[in-house]
Amino acid sequence: MDSVDDNTNVQPMPKLDSQDPVKNHGESSAGASGGSEDGSFDCNICLELAQDPVVTLCGHLFCWPCLHRWVKSRIGSNKDCPVCKAIVKEDKVVPLYGRGKVGSVDPRSKAVPGVDIPHRPSGQRPDAARHPEQQHQPYGFTFVAGSGIPVTAARFGNITLSAGFGLFPSLFGFHLHGYDGTGTPSGFHFRIPGNHRPAASPSNQYQQQEVILSRILLFLGCFVIVCLIFF
């Protein structure tokens, strides 16, 4: 009843990192038989430890040659997952890259004479998560030419801080611009851009807020010192 039971619960995506096979299979995973005690990493078709493992979107593990052969063997029929009958598209399966040697010929290779098995589809790799520090562009102090008003501006990430003062006290301003990624300032409001940076975790945003606050205090301090000197 093992495979029937498997139908009822979708297997979680097995993690094939360097640790797990050792933990789960003990010595058997390294054995030539390729079998495992609990079969968690066995192909659902050949019942052996999966070779060129791929996982369908419904989470079922197969050898790539086995799955390919099954999908190609069904002429005029739905291409469905052998375990749960969900639709399987060959370009939508997810390959699993473990730590084992890639390209080594497996003695259990199930090459079928006359059937050309293409290479496994490659994984769809999202962009690597970027460290918050790397997003900060070098910031500097600029003078806006022409106006005669010294302006200090610091830009890091999508936030630009600028502090300027001119001839009139009313012009003292302190501006904080949030950029929405297209380069247009979104206003004078204190705004942490979050919606266009889905990768930013709450802790990152918190850190960024802290940085901004410290900058504000720094500028305020500078401003007070400048006031003391000039007046």
Added chain:
Amino acid sequence: MFDFARVQKELVEVERDKNLSGVSIQICEDNLKHMRGTIKGPVGTPYEGGIFTIEIRLPAEYPFEPPKMQFITKVWHPNISSQNGAICLDILKDQWSPALTLKTALLSLQALLSTPEPDDPQDAVVAQQYLRDYPTFLGTARYWTETFARRPSLDIQEKVAKLIEMGFSEEAAKNALQTCGGDENAALEKLCNV
């Protein structure tokens, strides 16, 4: 290319769970393409108490093609031919999946015995009887089970054990069964009347 490794693995698994599942498989040819499976008649059906033998032939494409299965034991069932034992079951045809095994297929046959589908019959005569005269169908199915699917040597011992469980002595149970020709109900009546 025939996948010997998979079939061997399946046979090991069947052998391991034999007592729990009630399913067993014997090899008929060394090339593993021909075997015989046995299942027990499900409890609460007219097939209860019977042991049914099924011939299994594996195509070269197995497990990508379904195994060919046929009842050797004669069965009175709407989806099983009463003439040659041919089976009408979707998973042995277009609904086969390579994730199924010989064991799950045999268990599916056991389930088929419990839940006949007279609207999709293999044997039209049986199916008609099932739909029009269910009591007669039950009687015939039970009679066929008694006649073709019983294993006397095993059965007598089971019956004796059953009667001993009810509180009769082993000798009395054996004698009663012998005089009644192995009919446990008649033997029970006889024992009660003594």
